[in-house]
Every structure is written in structure tokens, then in C-alpha cells.
Amino acid sequence: MNSARYDHTASVLTNGKVLVTGGQNGISSLNSAKLYDPSTGTWTMTGSMNYARYLHAASVLTNGKVLVTGGLMNTALNNSELY
Template sequence: WINTTSMNIERFYHTASVLTNGKVLVVGGVSSTYLNSSELYDPSTGTWTSTGSMNFGRDRHTASVLANGKVIVTGG
């Protein structure tokens, strides 16, 4: 384990998916409310970037990387 920089939004009950390019997509979860936001972590630079938002906030959902590299988020 190593420490790295903090996410832009503190969250729990989120998902984390390793993408085909090695980056990690963190989606949804809970902070002070249900989150619809997502962040992308680049382990080569140790940086987090805010990325697209879902239509609705989700927690305790699932996220799966598909064969085409896209991520499907269900439930929550």
C-alpha cells in the first residue's frame, strides 16, 4: 500500500473500476448526499480528474468494464 493524493470529493459506498488504460474510474457513492459524480485516477501521475456525471446519485451499486472498454453502472 502507498498513500496518494485525495479524491476531489470524499466518498464511500462507491465503485472503483480499473480501465483498459490502467486508470481507475471511481463512480457514485455517498458524501453528505448520494453522489452522481465520478473521478478518474491516473496512477502514473497520482492525480484525480473529475469526469462525467450520472443522471442520478448512486450508492452500493455495481460497475463493470465491458469488452469494448466502456463501463456499465447498475443498481444503487
């Protein structure tokens, strides 16, 4: 990972890669998402979320997609996004 973040989620995908979403960097909330490939040790950017969020939840669904829900961005969020 090129930059520090905390209060994010990390979800192991069905292909073995790890999806990291949102969080904070000490200055602001993040809407970015990155994929980590443990077989190569590399990070790549993937599509950003519609909303910056931290302290949220992420669940890998049976179809392999990731449901990102709730969290905070100044106030509590009541929306979700599907990766």
C-alpha cells in the first residue's frame, strides 16, 4: 500500500486477492479502493466508492461481489455500494 490508512475494511475475495475499501488517512475520509495480490505482493487501484466512508462494514457475497455498507463520513451513512 502506497499510503497509510486506518478504519478501513479488508475483504478476501474468491480469487484470493484482498479488497481494501475506504478508511481515513489522518486528514480526510477516503473513497478509494485498492486490490492486493498476495501472489505477487502488488497493490492496484480499483474503482472508487461513490462515498468516502470509514468504520464501515464489507461482506463478501456468495456471488463473489463485496457489499460495502454504512460507516461514517461526518455523520452516519445509511447507504451501501456493491463491488
